[in-house]
C-alpha cells in the first residue's frame with residue numbers, strides 16, 4: 789500500500805495558504821509553488837542512500853557521507869507540474885528531467901495524453917513525479933502507467949494538494965508508489981475540483997484565465 793506523507797511544516801503551510809487565496813496573482817503563485825516544491829523535496833529525499841567517503845579538508849582528512857543510491861530524475865506532469873521543476877532542480881541540480889503532457893477532459897474528467905519524453909536512462913533512476921494537484925487521480929495514475937510501460941519501477945509522487953479520491957486511486961492502481969503532499973483536502977466538487985483547493989493550478993500558474 790502506498791505510504792502517504794503529509795508535510796505539516798509551518799513554512800510550507802504558510803506559503804500554501806497564500807497560494808490558496810484567490811487574490812494571489814500569477815507572479816506570487818509561481819514563486820510560492822517553486823519555493824514549496826524545494827521545501828518538499830528536501831523531505832521527500834530524506835531516506836536516500838548515502839555511503840561513507842574520505843574527504844581531505846584544508847585541515848585534515850575525515851570520513852563523510854555522500855549520496856550513493858540511484859540517481860534522481862524528475863517528471864513534471866504538464867502543464868502545472870512545470871511550476872515545481874525549478875524548486876526541485878535548485879536542490880538536485882544533476883537530476884534529469886522528463887515531461888509527460890496530460891490534460892483532463894473537462895466533461896469526462898479522463899486524462900488525455902499529448903506528450904511523453906523521459907530521460908534515456910530513466911530505468912536506472914529514482915523518479916519524482918511532480919504535479920501540484922491530485923484530484924480524481926486519473927492524470928497521476930496515467931502518468932505512472934507511462935513510466936512503468938517504459939520499464940521504470942522506482943518513483944515517488946509529489947503533490948501540493950491531494951483529495952481523498954486521488955489518494956485512493958493511486959493506492960488502488962499503484963500501491964508501490966508513495967505519495968508526498970503538502971495538504972490533504974476535503975473532497976472533490978461536481979466538476980472534479982478539489983475543495984477547498986486553490987482552483988485550476990495550471991491557469992493560475994500561467995495566467996491563462
Ligand SMILES: O=P(O)(O)OC[C@H]1O[C@H](OP(=O)(O)OP(=O)(O)O)[C@H](O)[C@@H]1O
Nearest residue numbers: 866867868891892923924925926927990
Ligand atoms: O487528478 P485529476 O482529476 O486527473 O486532476 C489533476 C490534474 O488536473 C490538472 O491538470 P489540467 O488537466 O488542468 O491540465 P493543465 O495543467 O494543463 O492545466 C492538474 O495539474 C493535474 O494534472
Ligand SMILES: O=c1cc[nH]c(=O)[nH]1
Nearest residue numbers: 923981982987988989
Ligand atoms: O482542483 C483542481 C483539480 C484538478 N486540477 C486543478 O488544477 N485543480
Ligand SMILES: [Mg+2]
Nearest residue numbers: 988989990991
Ligand atoms: Mg488546468
